[in-house]
Amino acid sequence: MQKDPVCGMQVDPAKSVGSSEYNGKTYYFCSASCKQKFDRDPKQYAK
Secondary structure, three states, rough: EEEEOOOOOOOOOOOOOOOEOOOOEEEOOOOOHHHHHHHHHHHHOOO
């Protein structure tokens, strides 16, 4: 399980709505809206 960086929900990478790469790390998302928020400003959510 991975943590959605936007909302904090636990996400199964195999069942995630989508993923994004940032600074060499892959982030997984529970919903398209969380992915869109991350993609607009990844440095705000990437830790």
